[in-house]
Amino acid sequence: MTKKIIIVDDSNFLAKQIKAFMENEMGFDIVAIGRDGNDAIDLYKQYQPDLLTLDLTMPNKDGKAAIWEILQEYPKAKILVISAVKGRTMVECLKMGARNYIEKPLRFADALFIDEFKETILSVINDE
Amino acid sequence: MLQAVDCFLEAVEVLFGKKMEIMEPGAVEVPRLRTDCETLIAVGLSNKNWQGLTVVASSMVSFTDLVGDDSPEQVYDAMGEVMNTTAGCFAAIPEIVYKYGELTQGVPMRMGVGTAFPKADSMEAILKLGSGHFYFGLAIRPVLRLNF
Numbered sequence: 001m002t003k004k005i006i007i008v009d010d011s012n013f014l015a016k017q018i019k020a021f022m023e024n025e026m027g028f029d030i031v032a033i034g035r036d037g038n039d040a041i042d043l044y045k046q047y048q049p050d051l052l053t054l055d056l057t058m059p060n061k062d063g064k065a066a067i068w069e070i071l072q073e074y075p076k077a078k079i080l081v082i083s084a085v086k087g088r089t090m091v092e093c094l095k096m097g098a099r100n101y102i103e104k105p106l107r108f109a110d111a112l113f114i115d116e117f118k119e120t121i122l123s124v125i126n127d128e
Numbered sequence: 129m130l131q132a133v134d135c136f137l138e139a140v141e142v143l144f145g146k147k148m149e150i151m152e153p154g155a156v157e158v159p160r161l162r163t164d165c166e167t168l169i170a171v172g173l174s175n176k177n178w179q180g181l182t183v184v185a186s187s188m189v190s191f192t193d194l195v196g197d198d199s200p201e202q203v204y205d206a207m208g209e210v211m212n213t214t215a216g217c218f219a220a221i222p223e224i225v226y227k228y229g230e231l232t233q234g235v236p237m238r239m240g241v242g243t244a245f246p247k248a249d250s251m252e253a254i255l256k257l258g259s260g261h262f263y264f265g266l267a268i269r270p271v272l273r274l275n276f
Contacts, residue, residue: 057234057235106142
């Protein structure tokens with residue numbers, strides 16, 4: 001069965017790039033796109049996808065708050081953080097229960113990055 | 129400080145596949161940020177002791193050429209992502225972490241002409257891409273508090 005993915009990022013520009021990658025390179029079905037932490041929570045409840053990709057710095061509610069709220073209700077949720085923020089915040093998100101973390105910028109023109117990105121996505125989706 | 133423009137150049141190259149050049153005299157440290165460009169996109173950076181701003185400014189024509197989309201909303205969105213990436217890269221530079229601590233960044237903002245950010249550690253550079261010119265600046269200053 002085709003994997004269901006939700007993408008949450010306040011940048012429409014980047015959300016479209018991630019969507020195109022997930023659809024064309026990985027054959028996944030993007031069931032929804034959100035713009036902030038509130039969307040992440042609402043869309044997760046609605047679709048309970050195989051994977052949620054989540055930015056951190058977003059208006060209204062940030063990604064860290066969304067991770068906490070989603071995992072309170074859905075402890076097995078598979079969340080992959082995709083963010084420009086590095087350092088301690090990255091570690092905090094993983095400690096909270098995000099499955100993995102990809103740093104921006106997403107280098108879609110770099111074959112090595114594409115392989116690593118695919119591997120990370122599959123490792124999160126297949127991780128029980 | 130001067131590494132900030134390298135973060136911006138990398139973000140532009142990765143996101144748009146385009147290489148800007150830094151115009152003479154290169155990236156310089158300045159007492160404040162100041163530009164007359166009509167369109168500015170910025171991201172704030174801060175912690176309990178420091179507040180900062182990283183900004184790119186140019187004409188809408190140049191931004192449209194860079195982004196490759198003539199919708200203003202798409203231009204602001206794409207350039208916001210460039211600045212988001214730039215801020216994250218800058219905040220992770222070891223020397224910056226050592227001097228200022230961990231800086232948290234905000235969401236991208238559009239700003240008006242002539243913005244200044246005085247009393248700051250600042251740098252600026254003028255960048256060129258084709259016939260377009262872009263202003264890039266970054267400033268950090270201590271958090272200004274009122275003492276009662």
